[in-house]
Amino acid sequence: MSGTTLDDGRRVDPSTAHLLGRLAVVEERVRLLVARRRADDPQPDDPFRGLYLSDETVDRLLAGPAAETEPDAVAGRTADVEAVATQAEDLGARLRLRDLAREFALEPLDVELLLVALAPEVDSRFEQLFGYLNDDVTRRRPSVAVALALCGVPLGSAAGRHRLEHGPLVTAGLLVLEDPDRPLPGRPLRVPDRVVGHLLGDDAPDPALAPVLVDVEDVAWGDPTRLAGALRSGARLVYLREPPTGSGRVLAVRALRAVDRPVLVLDAAALATAYDPSGLSATVVREARLTGAGIVVSGVEGLMERPLALRGVLDGGPPVLVVGRSTWDPGWSEWPPLLFDVPASTVLERNALWASSLGEHGIDAAAATAPFRLRPEQVTRAARAAKQQATLDGGLTVDHVRVGARSENGTALERLARRIEPGVGWPDLVLPDPVLTALREISTRARHREQVLGDWRMRPGGGRGHGVSALFAGDSGTGKTMSAEVVAHDLGLELYVVDLATVVDKYIGETEKNLERIFAGAAGVNAVLLFDEADAVFGRRSEVKDAHDRYANIESAYLLQRMESFDGLAILATNLRANIDDAFIRRLDVVVDFPVPDAGQRAALWDRCLGRRVPRVGDLDLAFCGEAFELAGGAIRSAAVTAAYLAADDGGAVAMRHVVTAVYREYRKLGRLTLESEFGPYWALMGT
Numbered sequence: 001m002s003g004t005t006l007d008d009g010r011r012v013d014p015s016t017a018h019l020l021g022r023l024a025v026v027e028e029r030v031r032l033l034v035a036r037r038r039a040d041d042p043q044p045d046d047p048f049r050g051l052y053l054s055d056e057t058v059d060r061l062l063a064g065p066a067a068e069t070e071p072d073a074v075a076g077r078t079a080d081v082e083a084v085a086t087q088a089e090d091l092g093a094r095l096r097l098r099d100l101a102r103e104f105a106l107e108p109l110d111v112e113l114l115l116v117a118l119a120p121e122v123d124s125r126f127e128q129l130f131g132y133l134n135d136d137v138t139r140r141r142p143s144v145a146v147a148l149a150l151c152g153v154p155l156g157s158a159a160g161r162h163r164l165e166h167g168p169l170v171t172a173g174l175l176v177l178e179d180p181d182r183p184l185p186g187r188p189l190r191v192p193d194r195v196v197g198h199l200l201g202d203d204a205p206d207p208a209l210a211p212v213l214v215d216v217e218d219v220a221w222g223d224p225t226r227l228a229g230a231l232r233s234g235a236r237l238v239y240l241r242e243p244p245t246g247s248g249r250v251l252a253v254r255a256l257r258a259v260d261r262p263v264l265v266l267d268a269a270a271l272a273t274a275y276d277p278s279g280l281s282a283t284v285v286r287e288a289r290l291t292g293a294g295i296v297v298s299g300v301e302g303l304m305e306r307p308l309a310l311r312g313v314l315d316g317g318p319p320v321l322v323v324g325r326s327t328w329d330p331g332w333s334e335w336p337p338l339l340f341d342v343p344a345s346t347v348l349e350r351n352a353l354w355a356s357s358l359g360e361h362g363i364d365a366a367a368a369t370a371p372f373r374l375r376p377e378q379v380t381r382a383a384r385a386a387k388q389q390a391t392l393d394g395g396l397t398v399d400h401v402r403v404g405a406r407s408e409n410g411t412a413l414e415r416l417a418r419r420i421e422p423g424v425g426w427p428d429l430v431l432p433d434p435v436l437t438a439l440r441e442i443s444t445r446a447r448h449r450e451q452v453l454g455d456w457r458m459r460p461g462g463g464r465g466h467g468v469s470a471l472f473a474g475d476s477g478t479g480k481t482m483s484a485e486v487v488a489h490d491l492g493l494e495l496y497v498v499d500l501a502t503v504v505d506k507y508i509g510e511t512e513k514n515l516e517r518i519f520a521g522a523a524g525v526n527a528v529l530l531f532d533e534a535d536a537v538f539g540r541r542s543e544v545k546d547a548h549d550r551y552a553n554i555e556s557a558y559l560l561q562r563m564e565s566f567d568g569l570a571i572l573a574t575n576l577r578a579n580i581d582d583a584f585i586r587r588l589d590v591v592v593d594f595p596v597p598d599a600g601q602r603a604a605l606w607d608r609c610l611g612r613r614v615p616r617v618g619d620l621d622l623a624f625c626g627e628a629f630e631l632a633g634g635a636i637r638s639a640a641v642t643a644a645y646l647a648a649d650d651g652g653a654v655a656m657r658h659v660v661t662a663v664y665r666e667y668r669k670l671g672r673l674t675l676e677s678e679f680g681p682y683w684a685l686m687g688t
Contacts, residue, residue, distance in 0.1 A: 014085075014093035019199055021081035022097065023122060026115050028074045029150045030129050037133065096199050103289050104168045112151040113164065116142050117175055117189035121196045134186075144177070145185035155185055164189075173286040194283075198290045205264070206287055212280055214265040214298060219250045220356070221349060221376035227255035227340060231294070231319060235338045238321045239328045242342040244466070244523070244567055245350070245450070247375040248323035251342055252296040261319070262293035269302030271309060281312030288318035300324035300332075307331065345376055347451050354401075357383030361396045368398045369405050370447040371491040372526045373466070373567065378408045402492035405526065409494065412521035416514075417496040417529070422489035429486055430597065430604045430633065431479060438592040439483055442470050443490045445589055446569050465567040469587065471534075473577035474594025477634025480573040481532065483592070488528040493569070496522070497530045512558045522568045534572035535579040563587055597633060602626035605633050606659075609640035615653035621682075628678055629663050639666040657685035 012020065085095055101111055120126040120141060127140035134143050144164055145155055153160035161184065169175040176190045194206040205213060230238065240248030249265065256263045266284055271277050288295050295313060297303070300322050303310040314320055314333040328337060347370075354365040357380045365383075374382060386404030390396040413419075429436065445452075445468045453459045453466045472480040481497070488495040503514045522529050560583050563570065574580060577593070585591065597605060603626025610616065631639065642662035647654040660682045667674045676683045 013201065014088040015096045016201060018081065018085045018088065018095045019097050020122075021084070022078070022111075022115050023119055025074050025077050025081060026112075026119050026150065027123075027126075028077060030119075030126065030133070032074070033133060033146075033150060034129060096201070100174070100199065100290070103292075104172050104174065106168060107163070109151060109153065109160065109163055110167055110169050113147050113189070114169060114175060114191065116147045116150050117191045118196060118199070121191055122200075139188060141178075141188035141190055143186050143188055147189055172289065173282055194287070195290070203291060206283055208283055209264075209280065209287060212267055212270045212274060212284070214267050216253055216263050216265055217250075217377050217380060218253075219247070219353070219376045219380055221247065221345060221353060222251045222254065222343070224251050224255035224258055227251060227321075228258035230338055230340075231255060231259045231261075236317075236319050237314060237333060237335050237337040238319075238340055239337040240321060240323045240340045240342050241327070242323060242325060242375075243344040245373050245375060245454070246342040246344045247377055248321075248340075248342045249296055249298045250376050252294075252321035252323060256294040256296070256319070256321070262291050263296060264288055264291075264293045265296045265298055266313065267302075268297050268299045268310075272302045272306050277303075277306050277309035278312055281309045284313060285318060294319040294321065296320075297322045301326060304329075344454060346455050350374065350376070350379055353379040354383060358386065358396065358401070363396060363398055363401060365398075365401050367447075368401045368492060370450070371443075371493060371569070372405045372408075373450065374405065374408060374526070382408050405492070406494060409526055410521070410524040413496055413518070413525045413527065413529075416518045416521050417498045419527075420485060420488075420495040420497060422485045422493075422495055424482060424485055425489050426486060428608060429479065429483060430601050430608060431483070432595065432601075435483075435592055435594060438590055439487060442468065442487050442569075442571075442590050442592075446487075446491050465565045467563075467566040467568050467570060468589050469563060469566070469570045470572070470590040470592060471577070471580065471585065471588050472571060472573040472592050472594060473580075474575070475596055475632060476575055477632030478594035478596060479633045480594055481530065482633070483594070484528060484530045484571045484573065487571070491528070491569075494525075494527040495530060496525070496527050497532055515559065515562065519562055519566055522566075522570075525568070527568070529568055529570045531570065531572045533574065535574045535576050560584065560587065596630075599627045602629070602631065602636065605636045606640065609637045610644070610654060614644055614647070617653050617655035619656050620654065620659065621656055624680070624682070625659060625663070628680060631663070631666065635666050635670065638669075639663050642666070656682055661686050 085098065089095055089098070097111070100106065104110075106114070120130060128137075130142050130146060131137045131140050133146045134140075142150070144161075147164075148155055148157070148160050151160075164170065164175075164177065165184070170177065173192065174195050176192060177184075177187045178190055179187050192206075197204070227238065227240075238252070240252060242248035253263050253265065264284060264287060271280055274280050284295060287293070295318055297310075297313060297320060300310070301324055310332055314322070315335060322332075322337070323342075328339060330336075347366075350369075351366040353376055354369060358365055369382075382404040383401075384404070385407040386400045387396060389403050390400045393400070426436075429439075431439075449466050449468055459466070472483060474480055485495050498518060503518070504511050518529075560581075563584070564587055572580070572584075572588075603622050606622040606625050610622075629636075639659070639662040642665055643654050643658040646658040646661060650658065660679055664674055664679075664686050679686070
């Protein structure tokens, strides 16, 4: 239908024409009611009417209520408007007022009441007319008494009052009764702005929902055929349990689009932190019903502490697809859901998403992002972030792709562990070849774990995770922490060092809770998790002699199970390997023993620690330092820094006197004897 031409020459669509036609009928009823009131008004020309009560007005009130307008006076015009609307619908026009009545099961009286309340929103003349009918120029919306009178319903009608107190107009949020402290007849009626906009043809979501709605992304992943078939068959509540690399949200959106429904994606975590989550839930449901959309609740775990808000969404009426990681809780809804397990994305699928999202840039994104476990929508966002980052340098590189992938990391772990941006690589390590081989094996496992453990299913059953765990054992200063940083740098991941002071608690059960927070935070972060001094929490179980032993063993048993189900990359570092429980050792993927460096390695460490930017004097004898001073790598690094400070204060170049002085101070710090024979010909240089 092409629409209708108004008196002022404007053309409107059939839906708006239908609405305006019904509002014209309301106007006729208002005219008749105004005429009736004026006929009974003892002072119709009083300029201050509505501001006070005269004696004549009081006498009229005491005489009893006057008869109001009967709806039959304009019933014929209503029938004419509806006849035209029926013809428009037969020709394929969508009439929003009729769709609204059908969706919310509105009775004819409900529609009439809604139109009365809608009138001042569309035509400002009604404000003054309702001020007159309310006998109060400050109240410019129709009161309950006026609205019922315009609809021909007596104020004492229980059925009429029920429709305004408990009917679908109020429960669905289509009509609001304001001023709850007033008696019901005097309470004004208001149609929310979003409902007014919808009836006039506006499909923009309610602005109040902006903080809790998520933009819908079109991600080409997964097969929504089965899910779409279930929706066509009448499924109203579906629970999609997703694995770490699958996306229930993407499948839910694609399924709803396949059945020609608009989509509203609700961020459960944002809703849980809102000021009025229950009110926002009702607004979401109303929005979905107005537009015929399906609701996708993303991250339902965020609403577990707000059951009323969750129920408000799940039991609201529109199709709801809930996405979460845990098992469905029957307490969430009275209606049983259709349970759907989301498949994990494969390595090939994620590689294809990287390729399509990045475009032709000649970059092997698959190799660069192999250690990252990302959902399909995270891949597309990470690709956009990488291209945005590349604008700083004029071209996309592998480093930009890794930065984009890391941008998907959450911040929960930063509150529980110290984040380190890896700044060293394989050339910075001075270790025996067997140790380097073991370290590279950790990188290899992390890169290919999704293919081996995920696609090939080499670790099936038992609730085992897709994580990689390693033990770094060796004396203090032998390079354990630095090696963890190198592994993280090689994989393009961040390194998080767990502070055991925030983990171990003297109260029973608190240590396990603290560790669970760390593991849960690490689950959403692609990073290397380093437990330094791990024997403090991963120690041996002992014979039970008292209650403390029993609870200590329970703590160890919990850690055994949690490590086995962990999906991330965890490194345990300890100076006392013998103190680590054998059950932990069995569950570790790689064990690396760090030896004390020999003379050649110590000389190389001196050279690496001093670096290439520090000026050196020609007499610097690093071979002697490696041969004479039996120090671990950490002590050598500390001494090199001290020598640099001494040189900066003495001409700006490192000389042998600075090095031996720094070694002397390091010995004193470590509590070791300083023998003249050990310093050889350089003993006289100390302190010069």
